[in-house]
Amino acid sequence: MIAIDEPTISDVHAVVEEVWTSFLGSDEPIQIGASTETTSLVDRLMLDDDTWTAAITVTGAWEAMILISVPVPAAGLITVGMLGLDPAEAETCGLEDLTDALGELVNIVGGGVKSLMPGPSALSLPLVAQGAITSTSNLEEVCAVDLTWHGHPIRVSIDVPRTTHGIGG
Amino acid sequence: MHALIIDDSRTMRSILKRIVHEIGFETTEAANGQEALDVLEAGLVPDLCLIDWNMPLMDGYTFVTRVRADERWRSMTLMMVTTESEHGQIVRALAAGAHEYVIKPFTADAIVEKLELLGLAVREVPA
Amino acid sequence: MTPGGTDGPDVISETNFGFVADLLRRETAMLCERGKEYLVEARLLPLARQAGDPDVDHYVDRLRRDAGERARAVDALTINETSWFRDLAPYQAFVDDVLPRLLAARVDTRRLTIWSAACSSGQEAYSLAMLLDEHLPAGWTARIHATDVSPTMVERVRAGRYSQVEMNRGMPATRLVKYFQRVGSEWEVQPQLRTMVTTQVMNLAAPLPPLPTFDVVLLRNVLIYFDHATKQSILDRVQATIAEDGFLMLGSTETTLDLETTWTRESAGPAGRVVLHRPRHGRAVSRPFPDSSSPAASPHLTLRTGA
Ligand SMILES: C[S@@+](CC[C@H](N)C(=O)[O-])C[C@H]1O[C@@H](n2cnc3c(N)ncnc32)[C@H](O)[C@@H]1O
Numbered sequence: 001m002i003a004i005d006e007p008t009i010s011d012v013h014a015v016v017e018e019v020w021t022s023f024l025g026s027d028e029p030i031q032i033g034a035s036t037e038t039t040s041l042v043d044r045l046m047l048d049d050d051t052w053t054a055a056i057t058v059t060g061a062w063e064a065m066i067l068i069s070v071p072v073p074a075a076g077l078i079t080v081g082m083l084g085l086d087p088a089e090a091e092t093c094g095l096e097d098l099t100d101a102l103g104e105l106v107n108i109v110g111g112g113v114k115s116l117m118p119g120p121s122a123l124s125l126p127l128v129a130q131g132a133i134t135s136t137s138n139l140e141e142v143c144a145v146d147l148t149w150h151g152h153p154i155r156v157s158i159d160v161p162r163t164t165h166g167i168g169g
Numbered sequence: 170m171h172a173l174i175i176d177d178s179r180t181m182r183s184i185l186k187r188i189v190h191e192i193g194f195e196t197t198e199a200a201n202g203q204e205a206l207d208v209l210e211a212g213l214v215p216d217l218c219l220i221d222w223n224m225p226l227m228d229g230y231t232f233v234t235r236v237r238a239d240e241r242w243r244s245m246t247l248m249m250v251t252t253e254s255e256h257g258q259i260v261r262a263l264a265a266g267a268h269e270y271v272i273k274p275f276t277a278d279a280i281v282e283k284l285e286l287l288g289l290a291v292r293e294v295p296a
Numbered sequence: 297m298t299p300g301g302t303d304g305p306d307v308i309s310e311t312n313f314g315f316v317a318d319l320l321r322r323e324t325a326m327l328c329e330r331g332k333e334y335l336v337e338a339r340l341l342p343l344a345r346q347a348g349d350p351d352v353d354h355y356v357d358r359l360r361r362d363a364g365e366r367a368r369a370v371d372a373l374t375i376n377e378t379s380w381f382r383d384l385a386p387y388q389a390f391v392d393d394v395l396p397r398l399l400a401a402r403v404d405t406r407r408l409t410i411w412s413a414a415c416s417s418g419q420e421a422y423s424l425a426m427l428l429d430e431h432l433p434a435g436w437t438a439r440i441h442a443t444d445v446s447p448t449m450v451e452r453v454r455a456g457r458y459s460q461v462e463m464n465r466g467m468p469a470t471r472l473v474k475y476f477q478r479v480g481s482e483w484e485v486q487p488q489l490r491t492m493v494t495t496q497v498m499n500l501a502a503p504l505p506p507l508p509t510f511d512v513v514l515l516r517n518v519l520i521y522f523d524h525a526t527k528q529s530i531l532d533r534v535q536a537t538i539a540e541d542g543f544l545m546l547g548s549t550e551t552t553l554d555l556e557t558t559w560t561r562e563s564a565g566p567a568g569r570v571v572l573h574r575p576r577h578g579r580a581v582s583r584p585f586p587d588s589s590s591p592a593a594s595p596h597l598t599l600r601t602g603a
Contacts, residue, residue, distance in 0.1 A: 011481055018461050022274035023184065082180045084187055097179070104178040107223075108273045111252025112460070116480050119255045123223055125177075254460065260473050270469035272460050278379075279464035285384055286468055 005160055006064075006142040007116040013145050015112035016156055019105065020149070024081040030149040052098070053133045054106035058114050060121025065139060065159045066110045068102070069132070074152035075102060099128040109156065138162050170289065171195045173213070175205040175229065176221040176250070181273075185219050185250065188277045192290050202227030206235060215245060217289055220267070222251035222258075230262060237266035246287050250275070307333050308340075312356040316340070316369070319359070323370045324445050325501030326521040339372045374446045375521070378416040380466035381423045382516070383548050389565030389572065390512070391427055394543050398511050399433065401541055408438040411510045413500060413534065414518035415442035417462070418453030418493070424514075425489040426471055441507075443498035453495045456485035500530050507537050517547035527553060535559070535575050544573040 013032055020030040052075040055067045070078065076090035079101040085093065103126035110123050127133065139159035147154040172194045174182045182198045189196060197213060199205035201224040218236070220229040229249060236242045248269040249262050259270050269283050284290035308316070316336050317328040328336065337352055344355035347365065359366050381387045398408055408428070412421040421442035428438045442453045463472060463483050476483040498505065500515075501522070513534055519527045531552055538544060544559070546552070552559040552573050562572045 014459075015481055018459060019274045022276050022461060079180075083183050100178055101180040104180045107178070108252050111254060111273060112481060114252075115254045115460075115478065120257065123252065125223070125225065254478070256473060256478050259469060263469055263473065267469075270472070271464055274461060275464045276461065279461070279466075282379060282466040283464075286381075286466070 005062075006158060007113060009143060009145050011116050012113060012143060012156060012158070013147070015116070016109055016145065016147065019108050019112065023105075023108075024078065028150055030147050030154065032145065032147055051132065052102055052128065052130055054102040054126055054128045055133045056106045056110035056126045057124040058110065058117075058121050059124070061119050062114070062117040062121050063161055064113075064117075066106065066113050067133060067155075067157050067159070068106050068109060069155045069157075070102070071152050074149060074154060077150055077152075078102065078105060102126075102128045113158065170217070171197070171213070171215040172217040172219060173197050173199060173205060173208060173215040174219045175199045175202065175224070175232065176219070177201055177224040178221075181221065181250075185280070188280045189217075189219075189284075191277070192281060192284070201225055202229060202232030202235070205232055209236070209242060214242065217246045217248065217284070217287075219248055219250045222249060222253040222262075230265060233262065233265045233267050246289060248283060248287070250280075308337055308352045308356070312353050315356055315360070316373070319366060320370060320373050323366075324374065324499065324521075325523075325526045326374070327523060328373070336373065340369060343368060343372055371446050371448050374444075374449070376416040376446070376449055378419045378517075380419045380463075381468075382420065382466065384466075385565045385570050386514075386516075386545055386548075387423060387427060389570035390424070390545070391431055393564040393570075394512060394572065395427075395431055397541075399436075402511070406436045408432075408436070408511050409508050410438065410440045411507070411513045411537065412440060412442045413498075413513060413515045415444050415453060415495075416446075416449050417458070418442055418449075418456065419458075419462070419466075420514055420516065421453060421493050422456070422475075422485055422489055425492045426475055428492065429475075429489060438492055440493045441496065441510075442493055443496045445497070445499045445501075447497050450495050450497045453493065456490050456493075457482045458485075500533070501526055504533050504537070509539050510537050510542060511539055512543045512545065513538055514545045515550075516545065517550070519546065519550045524553070532558075538575050540575060542575065544575075546571070546573065 017030055050072050051069050052072065053067055053069045055065055057065045073090070075098055076093055077087070079085070079093045079098045080087055080090045082101045082104070083097060106126045106128075107123065110126075114121055114123060138161055140162050141157050141159050144155060144157040147156065170193065172189045174185050174196055176182050176185070177200050186196050186198070194217070197208060197215065199208055203226045205218070206227070220232060222229040229251065233247055233249070236245065236247065247267045248271065249267045250271045250273065252273045254272045262270060269287055271279060271283055281290055313333055313336060320326050320328050340352045340355055344352050347355060347358060349355040349358060359369055402408060410424060412424065415421050421440045424440055432438055442450070444450050444453075457479065459482055463476070472483070475486050475489055477486065496505075500518070515530075515534055519530065522530065534544065535558060544552075551571075552561070558576050559573045560576055562574065564570045564572050
């Protein structure tokens with residue numbers, strides 16, 4: 001038996017795509033691959049303060065942390081999209097709205113990713129922060145999907161504890 | 170008709186609220202199971218509760234078991250709307266007394282179709 | 297398309313749109329009218345990218361030369377919108393009105409044969425399979441033949457796997473846990489239902505292959521895409537496959553046109569809102585049904601979601 005510690009990139013992409021089309025519509029699909037010429041300089045640099053990160057942890061039969069990082073303008077678009085607000089408000093939407101929307105987004109993506117792995121396991125409540133979220137524990141990234149939405153880079157990654165990710169199994 | 174929307178995310182409450190408003194529901198919101206029980210104790214008896222599973226203070230599963238144990242709330246329809254999608258968990262929720270179960274993510278159509286199954290929404294059939 | 301987005305610079309040219317519309321019509325009889333340019337763009341763009349073409353117009357040039365690619369394009373252009381127990385009432389009518397009569401009429405063979413024509417990804421066929429599993433008396437067998445013009449859709453029926461978003465569309469939770477097993481991000485239908493369902497790629501707008509005689513045919517939400525003459529010839533061909541005392545069920549916006557001479561209609565289901573069509577030569581005594589046919593508008597011409 002081979003122990004599988006991480007979901008495949010295409011499965012994670014399928015989960016993310018389903019969440020995006022359900023709550024943000026299918027007019028502007030989220031596409032796999034890093035963004036190219038439409039990316040602004042700020043996006044490419046991905047300076048900490050210009051990024052929002054939402055994270056959620058899975059504990060139980062499978063242990064992992066699932067993270068979504070988006071540049072500030074994309075965070076605004078996600079917020080107005082999910083709350084059904086006028087897109088013109090994307091840049092001015094309140095901090096509370098923004099953290100709540102990103103928290104729910106990572107909750108739903110996390111639930112989908114969790115379902116790819118053997119259970120039973122449980123989700124934590126989400127954590128949302130400006131900049132990068134660094135975990136103090138011994139985690140390593142095992143899967144990362146780079147996506148583009150409205151020309152912005154969106155990154156979904158999965159970290160698992162080093163110990164369960166041994167070689168040979 | 171009246172729906173009580175129970176979810177710790179304001180974003181999710183707003184999404185659900187817009188969907189059920191479209192088909193004529195009035196809504197009340199609660200951010201967790203305890204808040205929802207308080208609303209019921211205060212005398213509101215909604216036709217429908219839309220219930221998240223994972224919430225602080227009191228989760229949706231506990232809320233369902235509490236509601237089902239009380240005569241006063243027999244007539245209410247309980248629908249879980251949650252990211253929790255393990256087969257065994259769905260069975261547990263139904264056994265505890267939830268009538269329907271929707272897994273996030275969902276589309277507006279999915280919610281309306283489930284409410285049709287429950288007899289709480291009627292789609293207009295084209296003439 | 298959104299300006300400045302990652303999609304092609306402009307919409308498909310008029311000539312190329314015409315070419316695609318003709319192709320679709322020739323292969324499936326589906327009508328693709330002006331105003332559907334955005335739909336064609338959205339459906340073909342991913343194929344264009346895969347083929348290495350910069351935009352849909354270049355891809356249409358490729359279609360002119362490459363028959364294999366044409367088949368893929370047609371496959372991608374079919375509208376596959378469907379859901380479990382779609383519209384609900386027809387399935388209630390099936391259980392309350394159709395099934396009891398067939399159980400009485402088929403006591404000798406104890407066998408039911410049903411056709412889900414234009415089955416899309418199979419929700420219609422498996423919805424029926426669940427109802428039959430729950431309502432067929434012991435000793436009876438049933439076969440549901442699921443067919444569609446799209447090989448991708450037929451393959452999906454065979455696989456019997458559905459995404460979370462698809463499962464949410466109309467599937468009662470009790471049946472979800474009873475008939476499905478989680479496999480990765482998807483749900484897989486149980487073998488006991490799968491053995492009831494057979495599949496075949498089939499174009500309804502062309503002469504039909506040899507088929508058994510069906511007790512019930514579901515021809516739902518597909519006639520809306522065809523012109524009058526095509527509808528008529530499909531209805532004729534389908535009628536020839538239905539048992540004398542069998543039933544035809546159409547989508548809620550569809551009718552057997554003005555063909556009172558060949559079909560009779562009965563109302564059934566909750567509040568009599570469901571129409572059962574029966575071959576005119578049938579033995580059943582039927583009440584006349586007021587003709588309410590009007591040009592059916594399609595509420596389903598939306599982009600395929602969750603597929
Ligand atoms: C909107 S879906 C309807 C599915 C299902 N019957 C229902 O009611 O939900 C229409 C289906 O018709 C199929 N179709 C279109 N033209 C066809 C043709 N000429 N022959 C057979 N199937 C066709 C499409 O591939 C698509 O899957």
